[in-house]
Amino acid sequence: MIPVTAFEGMHCALFGLGGSGMATARALVAGGARVTAWDDNPDTVAKAADAGIETGDLASADWAAFDALVLAPGVPLTHPEPHWTVDKARAHAVPVIGDIELFCRQRDRIAPGAPFVAITGTNGKSTTTALIAHILREAGRDVQMGGNIGVPVLELEPPAATRIHIVEVSSYQIDLAPGLDPGIGILLNLSPDHLDRHGSMENYALVKKQLVKRADTAIIGTDDVWCASIANLLEKDGRDVTRISVATDRDAVDLSGAPALRGDHNLQNALAALHACRMLGLDDEEIMAGMASFGGLAHRMQIVAQKGKVLFVNDSKATNADAAARSLASFDAIHWIAGGLAKEGGIAPLAPLFGRIAKAYLIGEAAPAFAATLGSHVPFEIAATIDVAVRHAAADAAQSKAPEPVVLLAPAAASFDQFANFEKRGAAFTVAVEALETDAAPARAAQGGQ
Template identity: 50%
Template sequence: MPTNTHPLAAAARAASVPIVGDIELFAQARAALPPHRVVGITGTNGKSTTTALIHHLLDTAGVPARMGGNIGLPILAQAPLPEGGVYVLELSSYQIDLTQTLDCDVAVLLNVTPDHLDRYAGFEDYAASKARLFAMQSPRHRAVIGTGDAASAAIAQGFAHRGETITTIAPGTPLDQSRWPSLQGPHNAQNALAAIVVAEALGLDRAAIEAGLETFNGLPHRMERVATLGGVTWIDDSKATNPESAAPALAAFPRVHWILGGRAKGDDLDACAPHFGNVVRAYTIGEAGPRFAALLRDRVPVDEAETLEHAVRIAAAEARRGEVVLLSPAAASFDQFRDYEHRGTVFRTAVEALA
């Protein structure tokens, strides 16, 4: 329910009736739970991967942990943790809007870029929603903030008075990702750095953290390695439903056969343009196919494949050993598929049919 426009929300506010969500109910129930800690992760992009990675690091280290929230696992549906456990919560701006008392032991903001603006008066209100995660914290608790965009940097500056309890992650921080096969690319460098800072704040030693980074398998449809056939690697990044989320995948590989298209969320691919030099060939599909082909044609070779299955067959014929075929659509899926998960499943099925 969009709380900025729905008449029921307006009526509740007029009657001074609080509107709360499941995360607030969890926050109110914490006092009755065995002693525990909570990590909250938000951001426009990368929060699901970072949430899953932090949970995996804890699990690998033998720390009892539960993962929930926006990642699709309702936290109220899960059994309480024993004493010493850690709840790892992915938090959307919507969930933060409906939460007033969640005091995270560690709160993480990865980035803030324009999204969901139909639910806010403007970008500033959207960014302010993300910042509330830190406003709810006790000053002694840890804050971890990526500063790769202006809005996130401004939020970090706004909480700079907290001194040593705030850690900022600057873009381009050097990191050796060579031993972490599911954490490739500059965006995953930030995700991994955030997870490392959180794990250290929770008391994990470096050996346990490294073991978790090496064994993390990633999430479905987020730069997921589907197969390697004849030396060609096939990557499912179907969750990349806008150019901003597709750009990091293009940056991660030096020679890419790029499958893109669907129902476009905008008229350009500007966010991806810095990485066109990595694209060997593009294959466009769906409603946005003709538009995306026109945008790319002067920059990279393009095939208008129309369907995902056809794109896979063409790419299989074109790709050479050492190259990557990447489904990173930069568009929504609803023109040809139920959702991004269905699109990723169709991609996997088409790739497996090549074997």
């Protein structure tokens, strides 16, 4: 835990008592702050009280007594409308911040300039975060990894001169961190996502820009117009910017010995990791050894099995068309499992990649809309559920004449119509794959085909 002594003696309102909210409350109390915490869920409030956290209904609180409102990242700050606690805080000139801001203030207080790498982007940020942390650990460095990737940032060990914090930061968290000032800030890419939360693509890009704006040095992927524009603006302001591009930097890193880093999207991740690790003092031999031993992340281009000649790949994290495009571009002879809760634009942007798809197996609420987009361009069937889609796709792939057909879960849609999150969707895919016979072709034939 990182006790937040930077708020010692202050009184903080805290709203949102999920995993990061509870961690934040504990860290503030450990640092000597007083916390009054609340949540819309009475059961969550009761659990916090049982854990020794002071709770109180913030709707009837005296907001003039608070020094800050600490908001959980999932609670709306601006769109579709500010949460009621935000309105109350602003009416009393109370700053609204989040756990990343607390981390930054504590770092500035106890270990100014301690190594801190912050990573964001629409796609690839979790893989890049994990890759950088893995390379550094393999090279013997003291590394703490957390943030949006899973472990709340305030549950990590405190900043120190030789301890490197590698932190994934979402747009929601950036919005609540006005003092975000990493030593190395990485912005990978931008494409439409979370627009219901930010109101427009312009606002979304503006929020993401804040992560690199105050970094000592920025690493920016410039293969999309939004990030290229941000790089231009930072350079114009005299900031230190390192540009990376899949289009122009293919020879900068050899990933032939790194099987978990297949595809152009992983080339972008690897380029970011290469430059970040160089800046942190590693040589190229150490970096390449770390890339070669990197096992990848679950649900992100994860190879879950090879049955006969058929490769099964779980990319359940591909929850939008841009992320799915990265998966589709990495393979040929694809038996594609797609669908769920559709996002804006659906799969129309994937049309240039339809030629790589042998057949699509559509699931969830998006199935009819995705079918309409595929039309006569790609053979498809409405499989409805993951288990049916896996059985049918595996059987068809086993009969393919391609040397390495792929059954790929890259849904291009959210999971919430059938699953609580993308992790549970990916786990269901893996279970369905594990339940297959080694040769799935007879099972498909027994069903008569479609």
